[in-house]
Amino acid sequence: MTSPxxxxxxAGQTLAVEHVIDVRGLSKVYGEGDTAVHALRDVDLTxxxxxxxAVIGQSGSGKSTLLxxxxxxxxxxxxRYLLEGLDVAYLDERQQAVLRNRQIGFIFQxxxxxxxxxxxxxxxxxxxxxxxxRRVRRERAEAALxxxxxxxxxxxxxxQLSGGQQQRVAVARALVTGPALLLADEPTGNLxxxxxxxxxxxxxxxxxxxxxxxxxxxxxxxxxxxERVVVVTDGRxxxxxxxx
Amino acid sequence: xxxxxxVRFALRGLWANRLRSLLTMLGIIIGIAAVILLTAxxxxxxxxxxxxxAGLGANSITVLPRQPPQSAGTDGRPLTTADVDALSDxxxxxxxxxxxGVVTSSVTVDAGRASSGATIVGSTPSYFPxxxxxxxxxxxxxxxxxxxxxxxxxxxxxxVEDLFGVGADPVGRTVLVNGVPFDVIGTLVPSGxxxxxxxxxxxxxxxxTAVQGSLTGFGDLSQIVVQARSTEGQAAAxxxxxxxxxxxxxxxxxxxxxxxxxSARQLADVLDQTLGAFTLLLAAIAAIxxxxxxxxxxxxxxxxxxxxxxxxxxxxxxxxxxSAILGQFLVESIILSLVGGAIGVAVGYAGTLVPLGDFRxxxxxxxxxxxxxVSAAIGIFFGAYPARRAARLRPIDALRRE
Numbered sequence: 001m002t003s004p005x006x007x008x009x010x011a012g013q014t015l016a017v018e019h020v021i022d023v024r025g026l027s028k029v030y031g032e033g034d035t036a037v038h039a040l041r042d043v044d045l046t047x048x049x050x051x052x053x054a055v056i057g058q059s060g061s062g063k064s065t066l067l068x069x070x071x072x073x074x075x076x077x078x079x080r081y082l083l084e085g086l087d088v089a090y091l092d093e094r095q096q097a098v099l100r101n102r103q104i105g106f107i108f109q110x111x112x113x114x115x116x117x118x119x120x121x122x123x124x125x126x127x128x129x130x131x132x133x134r135r136v137r138r139e140r141a142e143a144a145l146x147x148x149x150x151x152x153x154x155x156x157x158x159x160q161l162s163g164g165q166q167q168r169v170a171v172a173r174a175l176v177t178g179p180a181l182l183l184a185d186e187p188t189g190n191l192x193x194x195x196x197x198x199x200x201x202x203x204x205x206x207x208x209x210x211x212x213x214x215x216x217x218x219x220x221x222x223x224x225x226x227e228r229v230v231v232v233t234d235g236r237x238x239x240x241x242x243x244x
Numbered sequence: 245x246x247x248x249x250x251v252r253f254a255l256r257g258l259w260a261n262r263l264r265s266l267l268t269m270l271g272i273i274i275g276i277a278a279v280i281l282l283t284a285x286x287x288x289x290x291x292x293x294x295x296x297x298a299g300l301g302a303n304s305i306t307v308l309p310r311q312p313p314q315s316a317g318t319d320g321r322p323l324t325t326a327d328v329d330a331l332s333d334x335x336x337x338x339x340x341x342x343x344x345g346v347v348t349s350s351v352t353v354d355a356g357r358a359s360s361g362a363t364i365v366g367s368t369p370s371y372f373p374x375x376x377x378x379x380x381x382x383x384x385x386x387x388x389x390x391x392x393x394x395x396x397x398x399x400x401x402x403x404v405e406d407l408f409g410v411g412a413d414p415v416g417r418t419v420l421v422n423g424v425p426f427d428v429i430g431t432l433v434p435s436g437x438x439x440x441x442x443x444x445x446x447x448x449x450x451x452x453t454a455v456q457g458s459l460t461g462f463g464d465l466s467q468i469v470v471q472a473r474s475t476e477g478q479a480a481a482x483x484x485x486x487x488x489x490x491x492x493x494x495x496x497x498x499x500x501x502x503x504x505x506x507s508a509r510q511l512a513d514v515l516d517q518t519l520g521a522f523t524l525l526l527a528a529i530a531a532i533x534x535x536x537x538x539x540x541x542x543x544x545x546x547x548x549x550x551x552x553x554x555x556x557x558x559x560x561x562x563x564x565x566x567s568a569i570l571g572q573f574l575v576e577s578i579i580l581s582l583v584g585g586a587i588g589v590a591v592g593y594a595g596t597l598v599p600l601g602d603f604r605x606x607x608x609x610x611x612x613x614x615x616x617x618v619s620a621a622i623g624i625f626f627g628a629y630p631a632r633r634a635a636r637l638r639p640i641d642a643l644r645r646e
Contacts, residue, residue, distance in 0.1 A: 071561070097566070106562070116260050117256075177563075
């Protein structure tokens with residue numbers, strides 16, 4: 001049986017690239033001329049394999065824009081982004097889809113589960129797009145659900161799960177393809193304190209198992225769990241270093 | 245990602261909105277059912293008329309005298325028993341099986357208790373197969389009856405009913421035809437008015453010589469009934485009739501003919517053309533409703549894409565390539581239209597089981613095949629635009645949508 005974290009640090013990766021993320025001079029401008037908004041200005045960022053990085057900043061600071069760039073959900077206006085040593089600017093739409101599928105696991109503030117679909121099918125979904133066969137798919141999805149402690153909720157739909165449980169399903173879904181990078185956008189923003197504790201403990205375990213995690217938050221307590229914190233203000237990025 | 249998975253996603257999407265899927269299909273169901281039903285109606289009507297024409301005597305050709313046009317410069321010659329003899333020549337007319345000279349006259353038939361208007365038809369025994377007349381009771385008259393000029397008669401169903409009442413058997417009785425006594429030797433099977441030139445149920449059939457001897461005199465014939473040897477040989481038989489009569493009547497130009505030839509085949513051809521045009525018209529009207537149904541699919545798929553924009557965004561974030569999204573929505577619309585088409589075929593077929601008056605609609609297998617093919621094409625054509633729109637959504641825009 002294949003488990004998402006069986007293969008250890010940098011799961012699923014054979015490329016010997018030191019930096020999972022290598023961003024140079026990244027800018028994003030919305031609009032043109034006088035009405036242009038500079039969401040990101042000349043951002044440099046590198047994330048080593050196995051790092052747990054928190055990106056903090058006020059709302060509107062540009063941190064979500066940065067996450068969208070890192071997740072290949074949006075294209076930068078200028079600058080270079082290497083993901084696992086690969087320049088994403090040269091990828092077409094289909095190749096970007098493959099990249100998101102294999103290399104990136106997303107965890108969203110609003111969970112973003114597919115309505116009317118049970119937990120197991122949610123977790124299987126990325127594997128379906130990866131072309132994994134039915135039997136293997138099921139085994140890996142069950143393993144991922146077991147990892148987040150939701151094995152007995154496999155047949156529950158989103159509306160039958162608590163917020164914390166839904167977010168754990170989302171984490172299982174993000175993990176199931178064994179991606180190089182976990183991108184979490186305010187993962188605890190919609191959760192109560194107990195659920196927040198559960199999800200953050202899960203991140204700690206994943207970090208300990210060697211996962212590379214980039215987490216966006218405006219909550220200093222959440223950021224304090226990361227090993228490195230960067231701050232985004234007015235589209236510019238500053239290293240803060242190890243908190244506390 | 246395999247086709248099986250795409251179909252599974254599509255089915256799940258449709259099932260999630262069962263009522264809406266069903267209502268969308270309704271447009272296709274009605275369109276396809278209408279096409280099946282209306283073409284079946286046209287086809288059934290055509291077959292019904294063909295069978296009615298066959299009832300007139302499939303191989304029979306009727307020759308009637310006609311006033312030639314003024315340009316012919318002559319009043320024309322009547323049809324005579326000499327014409328009958330010429331047509332009966334197996335050398336000159338090899339495709340003709342039998343020829344019957346016919347004299348008709350409007351008469352009053354009196355049975356003592358009641359009387360009735362009728363048409364007396366004097367001819368020879370070959371008239372029975374030639375005009376496709378069936379005997380209900382009694383017997384037909386024979387060559388011997390004709391040779392002797394015996395006053396015997398067979399009565400049509402309406403005549404029997406008028407004179408003797410429903411279900412009576414008048415064989416052996418005597419009736420007065422314009423005062424002349426005729427012995428009834430048989431009755432005819434009701435034809436239900438085969439759509440011919442006159443109603444055969446109002447006929448009184450007697451030997452030619454008996455009519456000529458007692459009522460009309462030995463003059464001209466009212467018509468000549470010719471029977472071709474085979475259905476295939478009917479056109480050849482018609483040509484032979486024309487060439488023999490043209491020669492005998494001294495006619496050089498077909499427009500100047502003093503007779504006309506009417507055959508069941510000609511009638512069938514004309515009716516077939518008319519019905520074909522009519523069926524095409526019905527099918528065209530039905531096709532319009534199919535297009536409306538197709539636009540309904542586009543509309544609903546667009547609504548569905550808008551409604552599920554966020555879901556599309558999530559799928560893209562999870563690594564769904566544009567082709568998977570395109571496939572999912574395209575397959576959804578194809579399933580809608582194919583299932584709708586299948587139900588439409590079933591509904592249309594069920595509709596044809598209801599008999600309408602005298603004839604039943606007959607489903608055209610080609611219409612069923614075409615309907616299914618068209619409904620699949622509708623799914624692809626009308627689903628393509630919404631599906632492309634879904635596939636082209638940028639993941640970031642799709643995810644932002646609430």
